[in-house]
Amino acid sequence: MMKFGRATALKIGAAVGLSVLLHGPAAFADEQETFKSLDLFSKVFEQVRENYVEEVSEEQLIEAAIQGMLRSLDPHSSYLPAKDYDAMRTDTRGEFGGLGIEVTMENGFVKVVTPIDDTPAYRAGLKAGDYITHLDGESVQGMSLDEAVEKMRGGVGEDIVLGIARKGAEPFEVTVTRDKIKIRSVRYRVEGGNVGYIRISRFNEQTQPGLDKAIRRLNEKAEDGIVGYVLDLRNNPGGLLDQAISVSDTFLERGLVVSTRGRDNANAQDFRARPGDATDGLPLVVLINGGSASASEIVAGALQDHGRAIIVGEPSFGKGSVQTIFPLPQFNAGLKLTTQRYYTPSGRSIQAKGIVPDIMVQQAKLEKVESRFRHEADLRNALTNDQSGGADTAPADEGADTTTNGAGDEEPAIDNSTDLAQQDYQLSRAVDLVRAISLYRGMSDQ
Template sequence: MSKLFSTAAIAALLAFTVPLGVTADALAREPLKSETYKQLDLFADVFERVRSEYVEEVTDEQLIEAAIDGMLTSLDPHSSYLNKKNFADMRVQTRGEFGGLGIEVTTENGFVKVISPMDDTPAARAGVQPGDFITHLNDEPIVGLSLNEAVEKMRGPVGSDLKVTIRRASVAEPIQLSLTRASIKVQSVRFRAEDNVGYIRISSFNEQTQPGLDKAMAKLKEQLGPKLIGYVLDLRNNPGGLLDQAVSVSDTFLDKGREIVSTRGRGGKEGDRYTAKPGDAADGLPVVVLINGGSASASEIVAGALQDHKRAIVMGTQSFGKGSVQTIIPLQGQQSAMRLTTSRYYTPSGKSIQQLGITPDIEVQPAKIEELAAAGQRRREADLPNALRNTDQGAAAKPAPAPAPGAAVQPPATPSAGTPNPAATPVAANNNADAPPVDYQLARAVDLLRGVSMFNQPKHTN
């Protein structure tokens, strides 16, 4: 039995390596060592003992999935196994579009509370208001469900109906609504005018990010006209997302030939190198990028590219320090997948920010009241178990590359780990970013742009 299972285990291992480009010839050149067979026998023995003697019955599928996930999660904090459901959720997350009602929700004292309905969605058209509490879905109470479980029940096929019961403080009786699910796009970009400064907030990098940024910049130019003096690009608490979207956002502010990011795989092997296409959509206006300890991965790619090319002033606090790229590798005919760390990325100056993060040009701590609100969110990449080490610490970084002809390359959809999951918590799709009650860092960024604008004004002499 043990030997039979070992053969199956080896076949399973080979199946996992094939999508990574390992051919039969390569396997023949690197045959499995006898010690590897012994380890597989050990795995088979443990598997059989658990399935036959564990105090409660567990399925073979549960054990195999747990073993695969354990193998991947032991590598680093961002590699993992995605079963059928998690893989589907991940695709929704990166696509930024799903069938639902169009509300941003949270939990409060065990109840699901509406933060805001999204513009032009079934919830908004039905009159759902901020502060409403959702108590029942299709007459079934949802009190006590986790936020993820409640959101899963609200999502469903486009065109399907859902009965929603809400309680509102100003109305004595429960309000019954019949809503038809529609296609909801998660807009990861919000914007507004801060006097004569264009403020753009990017909360994550999904397939809707670049279209959202294009729309934001066009609207701000239309709204402010010649009064526009610069942009604040807010990447605080942005945990990352798609690599190609990070490249595209960087390209928006960089001109032709400027390197954006490069990747290197195992042993420092050169990977992809991404450069900007012609044109600076900001027309050369000054840019301030806001970052903090919650800015990770794709956010750090953007901040690092604009900082290295001196295209933007980076302000705030040290970023998270996630300098690795994860590749999603479909398995079992697209039913499941594994998220595998396949390379490190490097800023244009050749610097790896793994465990280190991006150091702002101007450090600005949040106001005390904001620090209290953010307490408990201080962990960074270097604090995570099994975090990849920075192999370049102490090595001299290469100088920033000179502009050279080139074109942006579109990589495969490669989400970075830690991407927010809109399948769990929908993000409001309002076009305008709501101003927080206190934002000391943003105020300093706006002041800096005003100072730069005054300094750059033509000097007149009599």
């Protein structure tokens, strides 16, 4: 917690200004302007503290000033007070409390980047692209992103009413019950008997171990062997850079994964894959959409640039910046600051552009429809087939088990009891593509 005595608060501008004068690398004229600006801040600070209609603590004013400074830079830089700093560290470990929703601020409203799988927000039906306009009836306009996030946090079992604006729908409210969020970042299943489906919901410390296990278990579960993989990064908001690099490395034989560059080119870094592809070069399709951001885009961009995977779906979110956490131990707090941009192996920056899929596939709902065609057998007095024994008109076994996710697995990848590709158009197209590539390679090898 930051504590400022009255005398200290009055001297902040002068003290920092003097430090700039003595040690700053800028020209003397610039130092004078800095001193004037800091002196202005000190005077405004004192006027607000003394004359504002309600009493405001010095700590509140200082923290608000810091947040305002950082928010003016970009949407991802922020000051992390003790509570938020602890929550951030917990998040990267893969367990935290709240609604299970990744958000950003856009046009004064809280925008949903993605609801995290199997969380209260996900179960309540929130979607990527939704705008949260009200929290328990209070408008979010005028709130900072951190303030809105703080209001969405609370005790396990407590409800919060979210006002939602969704494109193509009337504004509505949804009640979400807070819960302890445990993130299982990797899920997997055998799709259609021989295609390995791997979903990564975010990149935390558990992601690479989960991916290694998924590849191993999928190969064990497929009776006739895996012919290829679908890597689902849809609605994945990102996470740890080192995990994104590691996941990319899993599928790459060699080469550059990502490079990062900041203001000082001397601090530029290149991250490369180690020799060895854990999937032996089997066909790979990566699914992305508008909820795929940051670390997800690093993986998709690396695999796309190397020609290792075909990217299918919709353009990604377009977050091409890297945030560094600077601990402030004397205040038990932290500073999240955008320090670098990242670039794909070909040198592309995806900032505000996103990764464009190789094959654009919009999400759609698959439904069975009755055929509009009539057949010979439908015609009145149609001749019968003299070779038919009647077996060809027998109905299919309605009790047949279509489950392919290994229900006996102690860690089922997906809880659905039916084949996901029957319900998910993008996934269906990805699975078809994997099989087509595998078939083509098999024919080419003959």
